[in-house]
Amino acid sequence: MEAATAVQRFHYSPSSWIDWRNFEGKPRGSLRYSHRTKENKRLTVIALSHLQPDKRSDLRQRSVSDKNSSALLETGDLLHSPFDEELRKAEEVKPYLNGRSMYLVGMMGSGKTTVGKIMARALGYTFFDCDTMIEEAMNGTSVAEIFEHFGESVFREKETETLKKLSLMYHQVVVSTGGGAVIRPINWKYMHKGISIWLDVPLEALAQRIAAVGTNSRPLLHDDESGGDPYTVALNGLSTIWEGRGEAYTNASARVSLESITSKHGYRNVSDLTPTEIAIEVCLRASSMLPIHACSFNFVSFDKL
Ligand SMILES: Nc1ncnc2c1ncn2[C@@H]1O[C@H](COP(=O)(O)OP(=O)(O)OP(=O)(O)O)[C@@H](O)[C@H]1O
Ligand SMILES: O=C(O)C1=C[C@@H](O)[C@@H](O)[C@H](O)C1
Numbered sequence: 001m002e003a004a005t006a007v008q009r010f011h012y013s014p015s016s017w018i019d020w021r022n023f024e025g026k027p028r029g030s031l032r033y034s035h036r037t038k039e040n041k042r043l044t045v046i047a048l049s050h051l052q053p054d055k056r057s058d059l060r061q062r063s064v065s066d067k068n069s070s071a072l073l074e075t076g077d078l079l080h081s082p083f084d085e086e087l088r089k090a091e092e093v094k095p096y097l098n099g100r101s102m103y104l105v106g107m108m109g110s111g112k113t114t115v116g117k118i119m120a121r122a123l124g125y126t127f128f129d130c131d132t133m134i135e136e137a138m139n140g141t142s143v144a145e146i147f148e149h150f151g152e153s154v155f156r157e158k159e160t161e162t163l164k165k166l167s168l169m170y171h172q173v174v175v176s177t178g179g180g181a182v183i184r185p186i187n188w189k190y191m192h193k194g195i196s197i198w199l200d201v202p203l204e205a206l207a208q209r210i211a212a213v214g215t216n217s218r219p220l221l222h223d224d225e226s227g228g229d230p231y232t233v234a235l236n237g238l239s240t241i242w243e244g245r246g247e248a249y250t251n252a253s254a255r256v257s258l259e260s261i262t263s264k265h266g267y268r269n270v271s272d273l274t275p276t277e278i279a280i281e282v283c284l285r286a287s288s289m290l291p292i293h294a295c296s297f298n299f300v301s302f303d304k305l
Pocket of ligand 1: 106107108109110111112113114115131176177178179209210213271273274275278
């Protein structure tokens, strides 16, 4: 039998990880993985965009390897793993969303990008990161450089333009918005074209995440000259930002509190939650807000329910 058409079981140990150098990458969407089996037959696997190589190896490792099991790989098909099984809970809400886009809002570091990619995968939606779109529109200038060379107001203009474009031109998208997208009322006009979900993460957990990767890419946390440790610097900066805009996040159609999910799962700390668990909760929360009758209309106005 042709190996290319055979369904094969691929065993990985909990500690192993597919070597990403074997992937011929596209910037977004699927990746094609080629691998020679012991029998020297070629096995080709399509992996989803969430499994793109990026610097978050800790999360990748956890997502796929934390359940000790085998993965069924089928040529030309999706990668089926225990991770996908878990995601089916999120996938089931898709019919109820009726193609509505999802806008994730939340403080910087709240996981909008990480969780948004997983949601997009589960729903078969396209994922967009607002900050990245702005950088691309500015010929690759980073957010930090835009703030430095052009000022925050130029960045905010671009942010509004980007949200406008996303809301008017696309549906079935998951958008990771910038942490400050909530401060301009006009942005809500665009985000309320879809379902906006606020990822509410305690500031201490945010400070831990941000301290772990540094504040270089986060211009609003740069100015601290106290000489404190990275966690304290991040926490102080986040607290100041929160005072100015905490209220604005409540404009979102729904709030997903990581503290609530933590206790629902019987965990002790917010940091025990996996991004997948959070993504599932966001999808369930979004669909639970939809009145049943609204599901029979395509793209009914979805201003705050
Ligand atoms: N559930 C989680 N548990 C632990 N770390 C996480 C989790 N979600 C995200 N992170 C980590 O937190 C950091 C910020 O995540 P991410 O970039 O997804 O946040 P964001 O909300 O998109 O941030 P920003 O608004 O600054 O773009 C990353 O280093 C990411 O790996
Ligand atoms: O919280 C904020 O205001 C920001 C968050 C980031 O996502 C970027 O949009 C930018 O650094 C501003």
